[in-house]
Amino acid sequence: MITIQIEGAIGTITLNNDAKRNVLSERLVDQVIEALSVFTRHAVRCVVLRAASGAKVWSAGHDVSELPVGGQDPLGWRDPLRQLIREIENFSGPIIAMIEGSVWGGACETVLACDIIIATPDATFAATPAKLNVPYNVTGLLTFLNAAHIHIAKEMLFTAQPMPADRLERMGIINHVIPVDNLEDYTYAMARNIAENAPLSISVMKEQLRILAGAHAMSPQSFERIQGLRRVVYNSHDYEEGKLAFKEKRKPVFQGK
Numbered sequence: 001m002i003t004i005q006i007e008g009a010i011g012t013i014t015l016n017n018d019a020k021r022n023v024l025s026e027r028l029v030d031q032v033i034e035a036l037s038v039f040t041r042h043a044v045r046c047v048v049l050r051a052a053s054g055a056k057v058w059s060a061g062h063d064v065s066e067l068p069v070g071g072q073d074p075l076g077w078r079d080p081l082r083q084l085i086r087e088i089e090n091f092s093g094p095i096i097a098m099i100e101g102s103v104w105g106g107a108c109e110t111v112l113a114c115d116i117i118i119a120t121p122d123a124t125f126a127a128t129p130a131k132l133n134v135p136y137n138v139t140g141l142l143t144f145l146n147a148a149h150i151h152i153a154k155e156m157l158f159t160a161q162p163m164p165a166d167r168l169e170r171m172g173i174i175n176h177v178i179p180v181d182n183l184e185d186y187t188y189a190m191a192r193n194i195a196e197n198a199p200l201s202i203s204v205m206k207e208q209l210r211i212l213a214g215a216h217a218m219s220p221q222s223f224e225r226i227q228g229l230r231r232v233v234y235n236s237h238d239y240e241e242g243k244l245a246f247k248e249k250r251k252p253v254f255q256g257k
């Protein structure tokens with residue numbers, strides 16, 4: 001599902017399951033998480049997370065066939081996507097998302113959870129909970145809020161439409177848009193630059209920024225209200241309709257219940 005490489009202090013994870021458009025299935029996520037622990041054991045200081053060269057789809061996001069049936073939180077603590085996001089945020093060194101192709105749903109959040117994003121001009125990014133009637137979870141929405149102005153986060157989440165890389169770069173959501181011929185050279189030059197700097201200082205700053213970015217007080221009452229609202233969504237007719245429509249490769253008909 002993936003290939004990994006270590007060159008000096010730089011590790012590369014290549015998503016390599018194009019037949020299923022690199023969906024973030026439990027198996028693929030487990031392999032990415034295992035790769036990060038291999039990198040930790042080999043004192044890797046900077047990671048490049050990428051798809052195979054020439055990929056039309058970087059990742060199609062959460063594996064819809066693995067979304068649980070009604071009555072279970074589709075993005076609970078142990079969900080593969082939630083585990084992946086936490087592992088990316090907790091990895092000691094910076095992770096550079098190198099993007100060719102389209103990025104969908106949970107993969108969009110995965111890219112935003114990386115530390116630096118470098119994409120080709122034709123890369124696109126689509127946040128899709130509203131397309132499937134999935135009740136996104138609080139830490140997931142915080143990933144979007146930490147990466148984008150709330151109006152842009154809302155436009156991405158409410159329209160579920162792919163957004164072009166150059167627009168996200170203009171808003172500082174993507175660090176660099178680089179032509180595909182220079183993408184690898186540019187990305188690995190930055191990775192080498194980071195790897196030559198002080199790893200302790202960088203890993204501590206990364207962890208401090210993670211803590212600061214997640215420092216939002218929420219009352220127990222607010223938390224319970226949110227969980228109750230989310231339960232209404234994943235217990236709804238529309239939740240089942242979203243998954244069924246995807247499976248039947250047709251447009252969903254949402255009834256708002």
Ligand code: YXS
Pocket residue numbers: 019020021023057059060061062063064065102104105106107127128129130131132134136
């Ligand atoms: O029919 P086969 O068996 O060959 O499988 C097809 C697709 O069913 C499969 N596939 C997926 N399977 C599970 N989950 C997915 N997300 C998924 N995406 C694709 O991969 C095989 C090839 O797909 P196909 O024929 O559609 O490829 P294509 O090149 O024509 O189109 C590529 C895409 C990415 C435009 C298209 O596959 C697509 O629109 N995929 C769904 C993108 C999406 O809406 N992802 C959101 C997933 S839900 C999620 O991430 C979160 C829960 S949330 O929504 O809350 O953010």
